[in-house]
Amino acid sequence: MSAITEAPRGNCALGGANAVFSAIDRVVPIYHAGPGCCMQTTAGEAGQAGGRSPFYVSGVSTPCTNMLEHDVVFGGVDRLRETISGALEIFEADAFFVLEGCTSGIIADDVKSVTDEFSAKGLPVYPVDCPGFLGESYRGYEIAFASLLDHVVQSAPREGDLVNLFGIMPYHDPFWEGNFEELIRILEKLGLRVNSFFTRRQGIAAIRDSSAAALNIVVSPWLLKDAAAKYEERFGVPSLRWSGLPIGATDTSAFVRAVADRLGLKDRAERVIAEEEAYVYGYLETAIGALSWKRFAVVADSNTAIGVTRFLANDYSFTPIVTIVTDPIFRPEDKERITRQLTELEHAKPPAVVFETDGWKIARELDSHSEITLLVGSTNDREYAMEKGIQCSVVAYPITDRLVFNRTYAGYRGSLTLVEDLYDNL
Amino acid sequence: MSEYSGIRERRPFSYHDLGGQSQGLAEGFRKRCLKASDRSFSQGLQCQEINSMSALMSMEDSVFVVHAPQGCVGCASFANDLYRVGQAHRGLPIIRNARIIVTNLDEKDIIHGGEGKLREAILIANERYAPKLIFVFASCASGIIGDDIDGVAHSLAGEVGAIVVPIHCEGFKSKVCASGFDTAFISISKHVLKGERLPKQKNLVNLFAPTSVSRKDQVEIERMLAVLGLEANYLPFYSSLEKLKRIPSAEGSTAICKVFADEFMKELERDYGIPFAHTVMPIGVRNTDKWYRGVAALFGKEAEVEEVIAAEHERVLPQIEGIRKRLEGKRVFICGGTGRSFAAAALVDDFGMRLVGLETPTYDEDAQLDIEYLNGIHGDFVVDVANMQPFEQVNLVKKLKPDVFIGVPTWTARLGIPTTHVLDMKRPTMGYDGILYLGNKIADQIENPGFNEKLAAHARLPYKASWYEDDAFKFIKTFAGPAPGAVSRAAPAGGEPVIREVR
Numbered sequence: 029m030s031a032i033t034e035a036p037r038g039n040c041a042l043g044g045a046n047a048v049f050s051a052i053d054r055v056v057p058i059y060h061a062g063p064g065c066c067m068q069t070t071a072g073e074a075g076q077a078g079g080r081s082p083f084y085v086s087g088v089s090t091p092c093t094n095m096l097e098h099d100v101v102f103g104g105v106d107r108l109r110e111t112i113s114g115a116l117e118i119f120e121a122d123a124f125f126v127l128e129g130c131t132s133g134i135i136a137d138d139v140k141s142v143t144d145e146f147s148a149k150g151l152p153v154y155p156v157d158c159p160g161f162l163g164e165s166y167r168g169y170e171i172a173f174a175s176l177l178d179h180v181v182q183s184a185p186r187e188g189d190l191v192n193l194f195g196i197m198p199y200h201d202p203f204w205e206g207n208f209e210e211l212i213r214i215l216e217k218l219g220l221r222v223n224s225f226f227t228r229r230q231g232i233a234a235i236r237d238s239s240a241a242a243l244n245i246v247v248s249p250w251l252l253k254d255a256a257a258k259y260e261e262r263f264g265v266p267s268l269r270w271s272g273l274p275i276g277a278t279d280t281s282a283f284v285r286a287v288a289d290r291l292g293l294k295d296r297a298e299r300v301i302a303e304e305e306a307y308v309y310g311y312l313e314t315a316i317g318a319l320s321w322k323r324f325a326v327v328a329d330s331n332t333a334i335g336v337t338r339f340l341a342n343d344y345s346f347t348p349i350v351t352i353v354t355d356p357i358f359r360p361e362d363k364e365r366i367t368r369q370l371t372e373l374e375h376a377k378p379p380a381v382v383f384e385t386d387g388w389k390i391a392r393e394l395d396s397h398s399e400i401t402l403l404v405g406s407t408n409d410r411e412y413a414m415e416k417g418i419q420c421s422v423v424a425y426p427i428t429d430r431l432v433f434n435r436t437y438a439g440y441r442g443s444l445t446l447v448e449d450l451y452d453n454l
Numbered sequence: 455m456s457e458y459s460g461i462r463e464r465r466p467f468s469y470h471d472l473g474g475q476s477q478g479l480a481e482g483f484r485k486r487c488l489k490a491s492d493r494s495f496s497q498g499l500q501c502q503e504i505n506s507m508s509a510l511m512s513m514e515d516s517v518f519v520v521h522a523p524q525g526c527v528g529c530a531s532f533a534n535d536l537y538r539v540g541q542a543h544r545g546l547p548i549i550r551n552a553r554i555i556v557t558n559l560d561e562k563d564i565i566h567g568g569e570g571k572l573r574e575a576i577l578i579a580n581e582r583y584a585p586k587l588i589f590v591f592a593s594c595a596s597g598i599i600g601d602d603i604d605g606v607a608h609s610l611a612g613e614v615g616a617i618v619v620p621i622h623c624e625g626f627k628s629k630v631c632a633s634g635f636d637t638a639f640i641s642i643s644k645h646v647l648k649g650e651r652l653p654k655q656k657n658l659v660n661l662f663a664p665t666s667v668s669r670k671d672q673v674e675i676e677r678m679l680a681v682l683g684l685e686a687n688y689l690p691f692y693s694s695l696e697k698l699k700r701i702p703s704a705e706g707s708t709a710i711c712k713v714f715a716d717e718f719m720k721e722l723e724r725d726y727g728i729p730f731a732h733t734v735m736p737i738g739v740r741n742t743d744k745w746y747r748g749v750a751a752l753f754g755k756e757a758e759v760e761e762v763i764a765a766e767h768e769r770v771l772p773q774i775e776g777i778r779k780r781l782e783g784k785r786v787f788i789c790g791g792t793g794r795s796f797a798a799a800a801l802v803d804d805f806g807m808r809l810v811g812l813e814t815p816t817y818d819e820d821a822q823l824d825i826e827y828l829n830g831i832h833g834d835f836v837v838d839v840a841n842m843q844p845f846e847q848v849n850l851v852k853k854l855k856p857d858v859f860i861g862v863p864t865w866t867a868r869l870g871i872p873t874t875h876v877l878d879m880k881r882p883t884m885g886y887d888g889i890l891y892l893g894n895k896i897a898d899q900i901e902n903p904g905f906n907e908k909l910a911a912h913a914r915l916p917y918k919a920s921w922y923e924d925d926a927f928k929f930i931k932t933f934a935g936p937a938p939g940a941v942s943r944a945a946p947a948g949g950e951p952v953i954r955e956v957r
Contacts, residue, residue: 030523030524030558030559030560031558032555032556032557032558032575032578033524033555033556034554034555034578035551035553035554036554036556039525040524041523041525042525043524043525054916056916062594062626063498063500063501063628063629064498064499064503064529064625064631065498065501066497066499067498067499067500067528067529068501068525068528068529070528071531072524072527072528072531075528075529075531076531083914084914085916088497088499088841088842088844089497089498089842089845089864089916090497090498091495091496091497092497092498092499093496094496094629096626096627096628096629097626099626100598100626110494110495113495114494114495114496114929117918117921118495118917118918118924119917120919121916130564130593130594130595131595131598131626134564134595134598135598160523160524160526160595161559161561161563161564161595162560163560408551411548411549411550411551414548414549415548428531428534428538429538
């Protein structure tokens, strides 16, 4: 059940699904939804992800039935049929996904029968059942992946050096492109080819043939369980779940070893690790003591919360006080996995771990800890830091006061950027 | 109390899906022979809930309860960002977030109703912040399932200290986002002002301004009013319950935006005897003069305002002359909201530019006045009555090849055309100072188009090459439905496109 939430850090299921489709090259989402859903979802996801708009179709350029009272009463399938026809006529695209909003979901328009009319003619038009009320952004992310698996992915012969990299959600992770790029750079050094679906203008073809992969790497402590299981069941692609964004030498090297272990690339991995760690420490040793010691709190999605907490505690010797995970985690085993990642640290005393999405409750939780001198969070959290006069660094969704292109905090290189940004914020 | 429904489509002779040449449209409108029409294919709109929320989100002693699934606060992030920047521009030491609480309607609530959750959310708002006002926004979902937001608000009247103001801004009620402003004011009237008259305060003017007005613009407009000895009650941006309550004590009202508070000002005149000036947006010399004279006339300051205008002209006209030399004869395509599109069109006249295309969301009696005025200056130009619809915009702009596009640049910049716009919510655009800022901005962009030119070589637009050859208005269909003014949408019966020719 979705709880009443102040200052939510997410959009609806429709917004989450759209974040995925709008990040795929030459794909057009079509909304069967109210007038405004296009803007609300784009503003809610991409707009809060470092202030950009998806390049192909987004916001008010998204085809939409703009359902009004008449459609609520009489149904909107005729309107939808016209809208799909119009979209097919004017857009250059490899696939069209028809996304349901609350209005069509509540009045139960039969979207699939309309999209079937088009797919029967061989046109790539697919239904996605994602009305906003089904849940938050992550629900939409899961629905979108299920839909890609249902409609796009086909079996392909195994390619031993191909991996799929999942778990980093477009836009909902404002640094998704940079994070993908850094992890892909590292995996390519292992001699692998990497599908992300979303970067380097990969598109429908990469998704269709993703069943050829030797391994699915899911960088998230809780997302895409169903999708990973389906890949395994339908195409025999096994998965490696990596719980949290690897940031810095320690976690990234562990990540590299884990991947290499699964694919029999051990020797090569050690060479990559040696080279990359030398690169990182080559820089770190030029700014020793540049940042004074901090007692820090993290307020972020689970991937960022784990990555930042572990890097600052294990690799940078800052003192973790509390980490607040803002994802709406509902499975107890996921909470346990996340808590383990956050508390099994090398030398540092583990931080308090709290799961909370409500802005007011997050502030009260922070109140209960004394002597926090650094708050790593989102734009939402700047207010708290200002009030208390503590340093604040904005590295997690929602971000509306920074422009983000390809910046990353992931991997080896990203950890250096994180330290740079912490210094800038002094 | 208001008799106006808050739905802009219900106003007489109002069109939202139309395209053609300005002379033909003006003639058709004059003869009352424009038929009702609709687009059989359309891109996304802005819903009225977005406008209702953005209008109020900087009220300092308020909490905003949104009765909706979580997606319906997506655009609140824009409003909150503007609010945060606005606080910074006002020099506030601690920059706050707007207090937004969403009931997060889910599947269970859709089936069983969400009134319990709404009640709880209002109590939470009250307990956390003890605000003076709690605004409750409806959504498509809450409206369709029939949740009674008035009933919940009413039942809590004795329990919470705040005034609870329910706003009926369900997105499906209107395709015109400006309806959301009206809906918000209707509720403020009903729940805050309640028809109570107050003693008048001399020289006090209600100055209604939407969120899109920058701090610099507020300062300029307030300066202009102060010169006339007028005190502005600036509403509802950065205002408070106290300022709302002062509304009935004003001697006059005016608005900075043409579609903001216009219906509300009529109501204030009828119910509280407050006359109002509803002219134009104060952008460009002609419009700023016109706007200024309108306000001055309310207070019998016609002579004073002429003196000030003369002095302002003496100050800015020589500088405008310099800008005019850089812009004279340049062909321009303008896209904007109702107020801004026409204001920009008047502005380009100050600089001797030639209007070749205009995209504006509504064609009605007010628009007709502007179009007729512009027809007199520019002859014939293309009019696209659309709220954005980027597919039509890029089609028209590619064919018309203007020297500059004024509007949201996201799409036309990729065609390599210099772009700029007059909706810069964090920077100046208004009054006499704003003219210089805008003029230099337009001229600088035209003279230095490198970014867009290089961008066009690499950037992608999602449309087929064939679309650019097609009739931009081919999806606009007239139909034998109800006359304009009726809200329901009869299915377009594959009728004739309105006017086909685009030069």
